[in-house]
Amino acid sequence: MTNGIAVEAQGLRKTYRTGGKEVQALRGVNLEVEQGKVVCLLGPNGAGKTTLVKILATLLMPDGGWARVAGLDVVSRGNGVRKVIGYAGQDSERSAYFRLTARENLLFFSRTFHGMSNQEAKGRIEELADALGFADKLDTYFIALSGGEKQMFVIMRALISRPEVVFMDEPSKSLDPVAASNVRSYLKDYARARDAALLVTTHNMKEAEDISDSVIMINKGEVLFDGTPEGMKTSVMKAAVVQIGGNHIGEDTKRIITAIPGVLDFAEEGQGIRLYCRDAYEVLPHVVRTLKESGNRVPVGVEYLTLEEAFKIMVGGGAVR
Amino acid sequence: MNGFVELTVMSTWRRLRSITRYKLNFAMDLVIGIVMAAGLLIFQYIVNPASLQSAVGSANYFSFLLIGVAFQAYYGIALWGSPGELQNELTTGQIEYTFASPVSRYAYMLSYVFSDAIVATLFQIGPMVVIGAVFSGVSLSLTDISWSLTVLALTFLAFCQLGVLFSCALLLFKNVSALSTLMNFLFQFGTGMFVPLQYLPGALQVLSFVIPLTHGIDLTRHFLMGTKTV
Numbered sequence A: 001m002t003n004g005i006a007v008e009a010q011g012l013r014k015t016y017r018t019g020g021k022e023v024q025a026l027r028g029v030n031l032e033v034e035q036g037k038v039v040c041l042l043g044p045n046g047a048g049k050t051t052l053v054k055i056l057a058t059l060l061m062p063d064g065g066w067a068r069v070a071g072l073d074v075v076s077r078g079n080g081v082r083k084v085i086g087y088a089g090q091d092s093e094r095s096a097y098f099r100l101t102a103r104e105n106l107l108f109f110s111r112t113f114h115g116m117s118n119q120e121a122k123g124r125i126e127e128l129a130d131a132l133g134f135a136d137k138l139d140t141y142f143i144a145l146s147g148g149e150k151q152m153f154v155i156m157r158a159l160i161s162r163p164e165v166v167f168m169d170e171p172s173k174s175l176d177p178v179a180a181s182n183v184r185s186y187l188k189d190y191a192r193a194r195d196a197a198l199l200v201t202t203h204n205m206k207e208a209e210d211i212s213d214s215v216i217m218i219n220k221g222e223v224l225f226d227g228t229p230e231g232m233k234t235s236v237m238k239a240a241v242v243q244i245g246g247n248h249i250g251e252d253t254k255r256i257i258t259a260i261p262g263v264l265d266f267a268e269e270g271q272g273i274r275l276y277c278r279d280a281y282e283v284l285p286h287v288v289r290t291l292k293e294s295g296n297r298v299p300v301g302v303e304y305l306t307l308e309e310a311f312k313i314m315v316g317g318g319a320v321r
Numbered sequence B: 001m002n003g004f005v006e007l008t009v010m011s012t013w014r015r016l017r018s019i020t021r022y023k024l025n026f027a028m029d030l031v032i033g034i035v036m037a038a039g040l041l042i043f044q045y046i047v048n049p050a051s052l053q054s055a056v057g058s059a060n061y062f063s064f065l066l067i068g069v070a071f072q073a074y075y076g077i078a079l080w081g082s083p084g085e086l087q088n089e090l091t092t093g094q095i096e097y098t099f100a101s102p103v104s105r106y107a108y109m110l111s112y113v114f115s116d117a118i119v120a121t122l123f124q125i126g127p128m129v130v131i132g133a134v135f136s137g138v139s140l141s142l143t144d145i146s147w148s149l150t151v152l153a154l155t156f157l158a159f160c161q162l163g164v165l166f167s168c169a170l171l172l173f174k175n176v177s178a179l180s181t182l183m184n185f186l187f188q189f190g191t192g193m194f195v196p197l198q199y200l201p202g203a204l205q206v207l208s209f210v211i212p213l214t215h216g217i218d219l220t221r222h223f224l225m226g227t228k229t230v
Helices: A049-056 A078-084 A102-114 A118-132 A147-159 A177-194 A205-211 A229-235 A251-258 A280-293 A307-315 B002-019 B023-045 B049-056 B061-092 B094-099 B105-136 B142-173 B177-189 B202-209 B212-225
Strands: A005-018 A021-034 A038-042 A064-069 A085-088 A165-169 A197-201 A214-219 A222-227 A240-245 A263-269 A272-277 A300-304
Touching: A005 A049, A005 A197, A021 A049, A021 A064, A021 A197, A021 A222, A038 A049, A038 A177, A038 A205, A049 A064, A049 A165, A049 A197, A078 A085, A085 A147, A085 B094, A102 A118, A102 A147, A102 B002, A102 B094, A118 A147, A118 A177, A147 A165, A147 A177, A147 B094, A165 A177, A177 A197, A177 A205, A205 A307, A214 A229, A214 A307, A222 A229, A229 A307, A240 A280, A251 A263, A251 A272, A251 A280, A272 A280, A280 A300, B002 B023, B002 B105, B023 B061, B023 B105, B049 B061, B061 B094, B061 B105, B061 B142, B061 B177, B061 B212, B105 B142, B142 B177, B142 B212
Parallel strands: A038 A197, A038 A214, A085 A165, A165 A197
Antiparallel strands: A005 A021, A005 A064, A214 A222, A240 A272, A240 A300, A263 A272
């Protein structure tokens, strides 16, 4: 690794050509992932997340720019990169041998693809299964595992060789909340304990907040944000929220409130209205006065934006500070 | 080399675990190999022995056919085993994990083919050929068998490389089933696999001479049955 940087990319570009059309999946992506850190890659469907992960995992060639994993160029030193990475793609439902058990599959992959000895592989399988709560499923045929269990298998397979760098494409997909929480906790501990770098794509904002040291927001092949989850929330113009509770505010009052100077946007929810603004404390007195004058004695408060709201604002073209 | 051996051993282990999982099907597979060998005897009676004797130097069409069937099985494995596996991995998505691992892709493709050949030899082609040899009435010397196995191995290795090329074509074009159909047709009818080359029109005979499989089959028949070479 170079200077504690496990993954770095500069100006990565990738264009797909299908049916006479060109789709620019990546338009000059730069990123860095430090050792011992978990980074979540966020973005809407088709943003370029999977393409980026596949390039870093040496599964796709970039059209431009460069990327290094553990200090090795992903194009010229592909085999070196593959020795230090773990990879869990999106296809978990069928991506193993149906007529083997989970244990047999893991044994096959660890010995065949990672050159582990029989004893070492068996020990590692037990260790991973115990840590992830999968021990009672090890002797189940792959075909008989549920969708979530297959996903858990794919996560275990990615970690079997104790990789220095792990790429996971939507790892918590199909997992129940308990299993998802176990996985998140394990991945976080794994990164710390082994000084490993994890790059994880997800659509689950709670997961991103729970697991990541930093997030990279990508849309239409470009990085919109690179920093901490808290930083992402405050990076959008509408970073502050005035939350008005109750659902019986009159239409006239609503119209006055949403037109208060400083209110940039609003969303009506089942339990009230959320006013998005740059400075909540500037808007709050006007809101309170309007509610008081209209006889609406409802709870009012100031909140931070959730990561999901920040995500939606960014994807929707919301200005970044 | 160690990596390749380990790959082949593990691939064979995986296949054995898979095929023996369903016991009844496994037993039927074994029986079918033997039944097929016996079934080939029928064809002995639809060919004019004198004509065959004059064309290839032996009237034993059963043995002629048995060698053709064995070659068909082995060339099929060598040529299509690897593209078939990759096609399956493309469909299931497993190929991403395979190709993101440090294993040599070339060794992986070959190990798949070798393990397939080992398992097929043990449970399908092997029993079929042994049973067939008993029925054939041909007396075999150790030297004849050694030469035949050498020819078979060389032909198999040659087709393995062609199989790797077809695997590359598969990765590039995602589906090469049309090519597979064309090649199978060409190899089954243009190599003397089932029909003596001497029966084919002159132009087809010329084509058959440039296909390596033709010479593999021809030499094996020569060593085992004493036929004339093409």
